[in-house]
Amino acid sequence: MNPNLLKQLAIVVKQGSLSRACEQLYITQPTLTRSIQQLEIKVGAPVLVRTRYGVQPTEIGARLAQIGERILVETEQGEEAIRQFHSGYCNEFVIGIDPLWEFATVEQTTSYFMQEKHYVFHFRTASAAPQIELLQKGELDFLLAPAHLSVKQGSLDRQLLFRDRSAIFVGKKSALIGSNNVISQDILEKQRWIAAGANAGFLDRPSEIIGLKAASMAFTGSIRSVLHLLNTSDVLVRLPARLALMTGEVSVDQIIQVAGPQGPRRDIALWTRLDNLERPESPLCQDSCRLICYYK
Incomplete structure (x- = not known):
């Protein structure tokens, strides 16, 4: 045919x-x-x-x-x-990237990989849930995503690259911005909440934050809308603290202290298939990602 x-x-x-x-x-x-x-x-x-x-x-x-x-x-x-x-490239790496990681590190990441003369790098930005499926199917070579994902990991290798914890950020129009006091749960329950990273490994259980209070909106895939709302409204959202601050779109005075333990870990890991580790070019990509993280 x-x-x-x-x-x-x-x-x-x-x-x-x-x-x-x-x-x-x-x-x-x-x-x-x-x-x-x-x-x-x-x-x-x-x-x-x-x-x-x-x-x-x-x-x-x-x-x-x-x-x-x-x-x-x-x-x-x-x-x-x-x-x-014909352009002289030996091979191509397909790398999945978490949206917040891309937003926070785009300048350093692209400038570093642009120096590599022998390989092509194809970056796909999306939340972790669909990307981990692409990795398992062999459609991605590597994935930079939250280290703690509820997925089957039998055929996957995970290397921790970037340590982080979640924190509660308040919008610039919130009365809580710049507060040095520990904010009680009663006050938190009266605020407007949004959720970022739904289905992507960044979403905390509501009971860990504000009891039964529901988020009025949830965003999956893109981080730009979340950062825009933090700059223009009074919403509250829990985000990976270190990575969010690296975007330059939010500031330290937008992080509030709340009663209870520290926020849960929101580390970033380099994920790959175990059989992909046998590729001779794999150490190049792994070392590159480690180097980028080292300078953060």
Whole structure:
């Protein structure tokens, strides 16, 4: 079977329209129609049906479109590998990064890795929960994420890189900002709370902070909205203290002291698959990450 037919089908299914697919493929609609007809002759059944909302795949069409999508991805990866080869690069590392880590260390991280002349570094920023799944599937080489995650770790190696604890930050419009007093739970329960790092390893149990008080909003994936609210409102949020301060978007006087023990640990670790440690290039990436953390 001509793989181009499957690639074209995948684009049609993704776009939901023959005309939009033609725009992406830079071909005419009669040409694309003939390609779909060739595929249907091969299958012996329709792969697309027209609806009031555009075209939809049949059951076999959806299966073939999934294969076409994989072919598209692998084709793009092959073209990128060729470009890297002609540019003199030996290999590529795919590294997942926690959003707060990226925001706080982007200048140091990028300036360091830009000096490496033999390898390409592909960074993916997202919360830890989906990224740890990509790591387990082999779609990431390394992951910089919270050290304490509730995930199966049998096939993973974890190396602690950056020590931190969570602290409660208050917005710049909060009456609690700059307070030197220990804030009681009664006062905390009257404040407006948001949660950062939901499903990412940074979210504390509500009972550890403010009893049964619920956060009015929760943010997963991006840290920019959380930092914006800390600069423009009176909300309270618990964040990794050291890393949050490194962003330059919040200050020490926004951290309040509360009754009870210190905040729980929110260390950052370098995660990888155990079988990935056998790659000869792996020590390079591990040493680079350690060096970046050393200067924090």
